[in-house]
Amino acid sequence: MREHAYWDNRVAFVLAAIGSAIGLGNIWRFPYICYKYGGGAFLFAYLIALIFVGIPLLLLEFSIGYKLKGSAPFSLSRIHYRVKGFEDDKELVERKGSFEWVGWFAILVGFGITTYYSVIMGWSADYLVYSFNTAWGNAPREFFFNRVLGLTDSIFHLGGIRWPILLGLAASWVWIVLSIWKGAKTVSKVVYVTVLLPWAILLVFVIRGLTLPGAFEGIKYYLTPDWSKLLHAELWHAAISQVFFSLTVGFGVMIAYASFLPPKSDIVNNAFLIGLADAATAYVGGFAVFSTLGYYAHLQGVPVSQVMKSGPELAFVTYPTIINHLPFAPLFGVLFFLMLLTLAIDSAFSLVESVVASIMDKFGVRRWKANIGVAVAGFLIGILYTTGGGLYWLDVVDHFMNNYGLFLVGLLESVIIAYFYRAENMRRFANSVSERQIGKWWNFSIKWIVPIAALVLLVFSFTGTILSPYGGYPRRAEFLGGWLVLGIFLIASLILSRCKKGGEA
Ligand code: PHE
Numbered sequence: 112m113r114e115h116a117y118w119d120n121r122v123a124f125v126l127a128a129i130g131s132a133i134g135l136g137n138i139w140r141f142p143y144i145c146y147k148y149g150g151g152a153f154l155f156a157y158l159i160a161l162i163f164v165g166i167p168l169l170l171l172e173f174s175i176g177y178k179l180k181g182s183a184p185f186s187l188s189r190i191h192y193r194v195k196g197f198e199d200d201k202e203l204v205e206r207k208g209s210f211e212w213v214g215w216f217a218i219l220v221g222f223g224i225t226t227y228y229s230v231i232m233g234w235s236a237d238y239l240v241y242s243f244n245t246a247w248g249n250a251p252r253e254f255f256f257n258r259v260l261g262l263t264d265s266i267f268h269l270g271g272i273r274w275p276i277l278l279g280l281a282a283s284w285v286w287i288v289l290s291i292w293k294g295a296k297t298v299s300k301v302v303y304v305t306v307l308l309p310w311a312i313l314l315v316f317v318i319r320g321l322t323l324p325g326a327f328e329g330i331k332y333y334l335t336p337d338w339s340k341l342l343h344a345e346l347w348h349a350a351i352s353q354v355f356f357s358l359t360v361g362f363g364v365m366i367a368y369a370s371f372l373p374p375k376s377d378i379v380n381n382a383f384l385i386g387l388a389d390a391a392t393a394y395v396g397g398f399a400v401f402s403t404l405g406y407y408a409h410l411q412g413v414p415v416s417q418v419m420k421s422g423p424e425l426a427f428v429t430y431p432t433i434i435n436h437l438p439f440a441p442l443f444g445v446l447f448f449l450m451l452l453t454l455a456i457d458s459a460f461s462l463v464e465s466v467v468a469s470i471m472d473k474f475g476v477r478r479w480k481a482n483i484g485v486a487v488a489g490f491l492i493g494i495l496y497t498t499g500g501g502l503y504w505l506d507v508v509d510h511f512m513n514n515y516g517l518f519l520v521g522l523l524e525s526v527i528i529a530y531f532y533r534a535e536n537m538r539r540f541a542n543s544v545s546e547r548q549i550g551k552w553w554n555f556s557i558k559w560i561v562p563i564a565a566l567v568l569l570v571f572s573f574t575g576t577i578l579s580p581y582g583g584y585p586r587r588a589e590f591l592g593g594w595l596v597l598g599i600f601l602i603a604s605l606i607l608s609r610c611k612k613g614g615e616a
Contacts, residue, residue: 130457151336176369233279242444270499329405
């Protein structure tokens with residue numbers, strides 16, 4: 112097994128976990144989804160999902176990692192069957208290895224997400240450079256889709272590699288590897304900058320946004336509740352899926368991060384702190400985004416609903432357009448893309464770190480080899496998304512990872528702990544190390560709410576996909592970018608869990 116690296120202190124752990132949770136999901140996914148699903152009503156659903164699904168899962172992943180002291184595959188391989196009593200671990204009937212594949216599956220899904228997440232970081236890095244002379248000029252949309260992405264007309268028409276994106280991608284991977292070079296030790300230092308800096312910049316954007324004309328209209332759009340939407344299943348689907356993505360649960364990351372906690376660490380308090388900090392950042396981020404959109408709508412003389420765009424469009428078209436109208440445009444451009452980059456980096460490296468930790472736990476390879484191996488693999492796969500058809504593939508893979516991968520992991524993790532390890536045993540363990548105590552509600556959540564919610568969402572996603580192909584892409588693309596990838600991950604997890612342990616280090 113790898114020699115154990117620990118966090119420098121509690122603050123480092125909390126910041127690292129917050130850094131993993133806070134990412135692009137908070138700033139460009141949350142506000143858009145919130146608006147789309149009924150503003151204030153969505154906030155309410157999100158809070159419910161956070162309390163009943165998100166925080167219980169976070170507590171679960173922290174407990175697994177802290178109790179079993181390893182990466183997701185390693186920890187899950189040590190879950191014992193037929194637990195007789197909590198006090199006496201020796202009495203447990205042990206069947207090692209049985210659940211290891213679930214850990215690998217989580218890691219692979221997370222890795223799949225990181226392969227395109229790092230490409231978005233690559234775009235952001237390019238835009239950071241473009242900001243210096245607002246290179247997008249007066250046609251940010253044309254600039255983004257044609258000049259930068261070179262978007263082709265269909266998913267099977269790849270066009271060529273877009274070299275600036277490839278360069279940005281390479282830079283992102285170098286940055287990721289350097290940030291985790293010595294594991295928790297390096298991360299403990301890096302997060303002071305990569306978590307605190309984007310918060311500071313976000314604050315600048317909130318203040319700037321709220322003082323622009325038209326800001327209030329934007330905020331009204333963001334928050335006016337449409338309670339009738341609470342009756343729609345899609346709203347709950349969106350809320351729970353946002354909770355998974357945003358809290359980084361179901362990726363195996365939080366398991367690895369908790370395994371770096373030194374003895375006598377608290378987990379309950381920390382889980383609440385991290386969950387709430389993530390939600391608060393998303394909420395506050397919404398003020399920055401919507402006030403600015405209000406300003407934009409005001410400039411154009413159109414309603415806010417017409418300027419609201421999701422994802423890539425929001426960050427790489429709408430924002431540059433707005434930045435054009437601000438005094439000191441290049442400065443705001445640089446700040447904005449620096450914020451995106453620093454928001455994203457700690458999510459990306461948390462994942463890579465959890466892959467590296469898994470490889471080290473299992474095969475005993477040296478850290479530097481695992482670091483570089485994972486980065487090279489991630490970079491090579493990422494090349495697909497740097498092509499002219501890349502955005503289409505990114506969209507398909509993203510859909511499948513989020514709507515199948517993460518829910519499946521959530522379902523399996525909760526069932527394994529609730530019914531094999533026993534929820535009550537884990538609850539008592541978490542309480543035994545924490546100041547604040549979790550009540551029996553947690554057992555109920557892990558035994559019923561989380562697995563049922565995950566299962567229902569899986570079925571929901573599946574029927575949706577069967578009825579009409581995702582995003583109107585050809586079925587063949589859906590098969591290659593979705594089902595095939597999931598299938599490969601599943602088979603690879605089974606194979607990896609059956610591999611012999613190595614021991615180089
Ligand atoms: N929690 C991250 C976010 O909100 C998502 C993420 C985690 C992405 C880990 C990649 C790796 O952006």
